[in-house]
Each structure stands twice: as C-alpha cells, then as structure tokens.
Amino acid sequence: MHHKQEILEKLTGIQSSRKSYYRELNLVVDEMKKKNRQLEVINCLTKIKIDADxxxxxxxxxxxxxxxxxxxxxxxxxxxxxxxxxxxxxxxxxxxxxxxxxxxxxxxxxxxxxxxxxxxxxxxxxxxxxxxxxxxxxxxxxxxxxxxxxxxxxxxxxxxxxxxxxxxxxxxxxxxxxxFKDVSEKVQIEARLIQSAKLAAIGEMAAGVAHELNSPLTAILGNVQLLLRETHTEPQRQMLQDVFQCSVRCKKIIQNLLTFSRQEEYQFERLFINDLVEVVLGLIGYQLTVSGICITKRLADEPLAVWGSRHQIEQIIINLLLNARDALHGASSPEIVITTFRQETDDGVYVGMSVRDNGAGIDAEHLPQIFHPFFTTKEQTKGTGLGLSVSLGIAESHGGTLTAESVRGEYSTFTLLLPIYTDEESADESETGASR
Ligand SMILES: Nc1ncnc2c1ncn2[C@@H]1O[C@H](COP(=O)(O)OP(=O)(O)OP(=O)(O)O)[C@@H](O)[C@H]1O
Ligand SMILES: [Mg+2]
Structure with a gap:
C-alpha cells in the first residue's frame, strides 16, 4: 500500500472489481488518515515545552x-x-x-x-x-x-x-x-557569581573606607577626651560631650562594617549557648513574632559553654532562624522550637542547639544539596543560597557539625553541635594564660 503505483492501481480498479471499488477506496482513505495522524503526532512531539519538568x-x-x-x-x-x-x-x-x-x-x-x-x-x-x-x-x-x-x-x-x-x-x-536545563543552570550560577562578586567588592570597599576613617576618628576621640578633662565651662563642656558621643557611635559603626566584611580577626572566647540564643532572639525575635510565628525555647538547665567567635556563632543561629521564618511563610500555625542540650558522642561531648520549624520542609532530593554554596529554592532577589554553606563552614571551623533533617510538608530540624568547653579547660587557660 506504500507505493504510489499500488495505490493508483487500486483507485483505477485495475486490481479490483467494480464491486469492491468503494471498499478499497475507503481502505486507502483510512490508511491516509492514519498516516496523517501519525505525522500530526510526530509534529506535536517536536513541540514539547522546553522548560517543562x-x-x-x-x-x-x-x-x-x-x-x-x-x-x-x-x-x-x-x-x-x-x-x-x-x-x-x-x-x-x-x-x-x-x-x-x-x-x-x-x-x-x-x-x-x-x-x-x-x-x-x-x-x-x-x-x-x-x-x-x-x-x-x-x-x-x-x-x-x-x-x-x-x-x-x-x-x-x-x-x-x-x-x-x-x-x-x-x-x-x-x-x-x-x-536547555543545562544552559539555564549555567546562566543562573553565573548570575549568582556576579552577584556575590559584587557583594564581595562592596564589602572590600566598605572595609577600605572603614580603615581610612578609623585613624582620624581615633585622633578625634583622643583629643576630645583631653579637652573634656580641661573644660569646665558650659555650654562648651556639653558640646564636647556630644562630639565624644557621636565619635563613639561612628567608631561602633566602623567596627560593624569591618566585622561584616570579615576583615576583622575573630576573637575566640568562652560563650554560653543559652546566652547566644537569647542575644539573637533579642535581635530578631520581634521580627519573627510580628509575622505570627510562635517561638518556643527549650533551653538546657545547666550552663553549656563552647569556645568560639560570638559573632560567627550568632550568625549561624540568625541564618537558621531566618530560613525557618521563610519556610513558615503561609503555614497555618507557624512555630519555631529552639532547643539547647548536651550530647555525648563517641568523639566526645558536644553542646547542641537545634532549630525546628513546622513549615514547608525540604524535598528528599534537595536535602543533600542545601549546604552547597548558591543552592537556593528562593527567588533570586530573596536568597543567595549562601546562608547554610557559610554556617556549615563556621561550624566546621569550630570543630563542630551542622546537620539537617526534614520531611516535606511537615518539618525541618537543623542541629548545630560544637565541642563543649569545660570548667577544667577554662581553669587551665587561666593558669597558663594560653589562648587557643
Ligand atoms: N528551615 C527550612 N525549611 C525548608 N527549607 C529550608 C530550610 N532551611 C533551608 N532550606 C532550603 O535550603 C536552601 C538553602 O538555604 P540557604 O540558607 O543556604 O540559602 P537561602 O536561604 O536560599 O538564601 P540566603 O540564606 O542567602 O538568603 C533554601 O533555599 C531552602 O530551599
Ligand atoms: Mg538562608
């Protein structure tokens, strides 16, 4: 039936009697319709949406x-x-x-x-x-x-x-x-790299400006303090007092800029995990509760200390709480539970801090990727995908770990474990005056 000749013969009735002419014609028409349908389907198959999952x-x-x-x-x-x-x-x-x-x-x-x-x-x-x-x-x-x-x-x-x-x-x-998927992934990564390069450049610039301002400010502060000591008449004294207060404030801002751009050397000290949680909640707790999130604290009764950088560990807690807040967007009864505890493992004793939310949860296939730099499921303007990778880096540089557990649609729990800093260690430290 595929050859033109064969079709022509059938149509002209050479191979068929007049009686079967219409039946054969119908067969030919059916066959053509079938071929048409096949062509139509093949045509549709080439029109798959390129960005479909x-x-x-x-x-x-x-x-x-x-x-x-x-x-x-x-x-x-x-x-x-x-x-x-x-x-x-x-x-x-x-x-x-x-x-x-x-x-x-x-x-x-x-x-x-x-x-x-x-x-x-x-x-x-x-x-x-x-x-x-x-x-x-x-x-x-x-x-x-x-x-x-x-x-x-x-x-x-x-x-x-x-x-x-x-x-x-x-x-x-x-x-x-x-x-298409390969190319769009590359384009996205490139865009994020450019964004993070921009951030790094801004950070470097801020650090440069901060360093430049630091020396004249130190001179201003020193001189004002000298003048304050010798001035006993008003309103001059009050005016100098104002200059002093404003300079102290500028110094603090510069300090923060340096800390933010990570140009500052991190000071390690003895830190109590419960205090860190309270400090962070003091900073962003209000922001969480006004968005309707109920925060439950289950803090350990005993004082649990770690040896580390206050700023960096606070940064981990902030990152975990902000992620939990994002995951709770639109949840019916949003709740964050913060727990601190002592954990004994084969490798030693650790201080633990976990943040659990009953929000969106994480897809099983995403779970192994969330600690990768630039992995984010948030809109480009909302997330850089750096929060967890930075937090993991900090945890590891403190000899600890940061792990996640989640069930999609139910909960996510992030657990930070840091080596415990015991009383004996702090006693040793004060005896020898050594620093780690
Ligand atoms: N508590 C959580 N619940 C659900 N998903 C989470 C949670 N925490 C992290 N994730 C997932 O892990 C991804 C990576 O988190 P990460 O903090 O590294 O980046 P981000 O929050 O997307 O961006 P950034 O922290 O830079 O604003 C998130 O995009 C989100 O998909
Ligand atoms: Mg984040």
Whole structure:
C-alpha cells in the first residue's frame, strides 16, 4: 500500500472489481488518515515545552502516543550520572498521573533496553514491556521510552516499528530539553557569581573606607577626651560631650562594617549557648513574632559553654532562624522550637542547639544539596543560597557539625553541635594564660 503505483492501481480498479471499488477506496482513505495522524503526532512531539519538568514531559508524550498506539503505562527514563529516573505515566480520567522511580547505578554502569525491561517487569509483574533507547545526536543513549501492556499487545510488528520511529523524534526533543536545563543552570550560577562578586567588592570597599576613617576618628576621640578633662565651662563642656558621643557611635559603626566584611580577626572566647540564643532572639525575635510565628525555647538547665567567635556563632543561629521564618511563610500555625542540650558522642561531648520549624520542609532530593554554596529554592532577589554553606563552614571551623533533617510538608530540624568547653579547660587557660 506504500507505493504510489499500488495505490493508483487500486483507485483505477485495475486490481479490483467494480464491486469492491468503494471498499478499497475507503481502505486507502483510512490508511491516509492514519498516516496523517501519525505525522500530526510526530509534529506535536517536536513541540514539547522546553522548560517543562520531566513529569510534564512524560505525561505529554503519553498523551500524544496514546493517539497512535494502545498501551496501559508509558515511561520516560533518563540516565543522569549515576542515577536512573523513570517517569511512569498512567491515565487518570482526562489526565495522566506520573510516578517517579529512581535507582542508583554503579559508577560506569550502562543501562541496556533489556535491563530496563527487567526493571519494569519487577515493578509491574505480568506486564509486557517494550523499551526503545533515545539516542543523542552523537549516537549516545541518554534515556529510553517504554510501553507497558497488561495483555500481550496485538499487531505488535507495526506498532513496534512506529514506536521506534517515534523514539527518534522524541530523542531530539528530550535532548533539547536537557540542553536547555543545562544552559539555564549555567546562566543562573553565573548570575549568582556576579552577584556575590559584587557583594564581595562592596564589602572590600566598605572595609577600605572603614580603615581610612578609623585613624582620624581615633585622633578625634583622643583629643576630645583631653579637652573634656580641661573644660569646665558650659555650654562648651556639653558640646564636647556630644562630639565624644557621636565619635563613639561612628567608631561602633566602623567596627560593624569591618566585622561584616570579615576583615576583622575573630576573637575566640568562652560563650554560653543559652546566652547566644537569647542575644539573637533579642535581635530578631520581634521580627519573627510580628509575622505570627510562635517561638518556643527549650533551653538546657545547666550552663553549656563552647569556645568560639560570638559573632560567627550568632550568625549561624540568625541564618537558621531566618530560613525557618521563610519556610513558615503561609503555614497555618507557624512555630519555631529552639532547643539547647548536651550530647555525648563517641568523639566526645558536644553542646547542641537545634532549630525546628513546622513549615514547608525540604524535598528528599534537595536535602543533600542545601549546604552547597548558591543552592537556593528562593527567588533570586530573596536568597543567595549562601546562608547554610557559610554556617556549615563556621561550624566546621569550630570543630563542630551542622546537620539537617526534614520531611516535606511537615518539618525541618537543623542541629548545630560544637565541642563543649569545660570548667577544667577554662581553669587551665587561666593558669597558663594560653589562648587557643
Ligand atoms: N528551615 C527550612 N525549611 C525548608 N527549607 C529550608 C530550610 N532551611 C533551608 N532550606 C532550603 O535550603 C536552601 C538553602 O538555604 P540557604 O540558607 O543556604 O540559602 P537561602 O536561604 O536560599 O538564601 P540566603 O540564606 O542567602 O538568603 C533554601 O533555599 C531552602 O530551599
Ligand atoms: Mg538562608
């Protein structure tokens, strides 16, 4: 039926009697309609939304394929690095419900169509599975499309051939999406690097200005103090007093600028964890409670001390509380619980501080990434993705750890553990006058 000649012969009736003429004409028309439909579907397959997520892509492909080939389940499988993700679509009324299956692969392990068929057969026992590899333009397989039938499919040969032809078109579209994702990720990282480079430049400039101002200010303060000692007449004395107060204030601002731009050397000292929590709550507690968040403190009864930089550890607590606040946005009864405790581990005794919120939680797949620099799920203007990586860096430089535990939609708990600073250690310190 594929050759023009054959079609012409049928239409002109050379091969057929007059009686069967219309029946054959109908067959030819049906065949043409079928081909048209196939072309239309193939055309649609090349029009997948480039920024769609994989579940949407799988549902779209299933919808289009179902117009040509009967099946019970459709799967789009992608092999990325050392993991395999299959997006299995099943019809649910007018829509498609997509379930994700992931499996880790051994380093260097490649996946064949028969291995994939076996995987689906274990997941869906009794099903007939047909997988076709998706090839990149460089002929490298990067994924598969699979049809699953609960009963042995009829007319297997023709549909299989069609499925293989379609796989070529799907391969091109899926590869385009992969490339788009890759490029947009790179563009985002680049934008964030530029942003952080800008911040670093501003920090450096602020530090430079602060250093420049520090010396004249020291002179102003010294001279004013001298004058104050010798001036006993009013209103001159009061005026000098004002100059002194304003200079002290300027000095503090400069100190903060230097601290912020991290040009200042960190002073290590003995710190009580409960005090640090109270100081931070004094700073940002009000901001949290006005946004409707209930803050519960479960602070240890005993004084638990650590050896560290006040500013840096406070910064960790601030970062954790601000993240919790963001995660609680829109929650029905938002709550943050701050706990401090003593923890004995095989490696020694630690002081612990945990921040738990009952907010959005973290996707299991995101959990391993949240401590990476620049990882953020927040809008570009809201989050730089640096808070947790900086906090982890500080915890580690203090000989401690920072860990997270979360269930999506339920809670997140971040726990900071720092080596305990005992009374004996502080006694040693005062005896020898040594500093760590
Ligand atoms: N308490 C939490 N609940 C839910 N997700 C969280 C929580 N804390 C962190 N995350 C997730 O971890 C990501 C990284 O957090 P991180 O503090 O490093 O960056 P950020 O908050 O996005 O940006 P920045 O801290 O620079 O403003 C967040 O974008 C968010 O997705
Ligand atoms: Mg943050």
């Amino acid at each position: 994989w579940s949407e892509v799988s549902a779209y492909l299933a919808e289009q394929l179902s117009r040509l080939i009967p099946f019970d389940l459709f799967a789009l499988t992608l092999v990325e690095g050392t993991s395999l993700s299959a997006y299995v679509a099943k019809r649910n009324g007018a829509d498609w419900r997509v379930r994700t299956l992931t499996q880790s692969l051994k380093r260097g392990e490649s996946v064949s169509t028969s291995a994939l068929d076996r995987l689906f057969q274990t997941e869906h026992p009794g099903c007939h599975v047909t997988s076709v590899a998706l090839q990149s333009r460089l002929n490298k397989p990067f994924g598969f499309i699979t049809l699953l039938h609960q009963k042995q499919p009829q007319d297997d040969g023709e549909h299989l051939l069609l499925f293989q032809q379609i796989a070529e078109h799907v391969g091109v579209s899926v590869e385009n999406i992969l490339l």
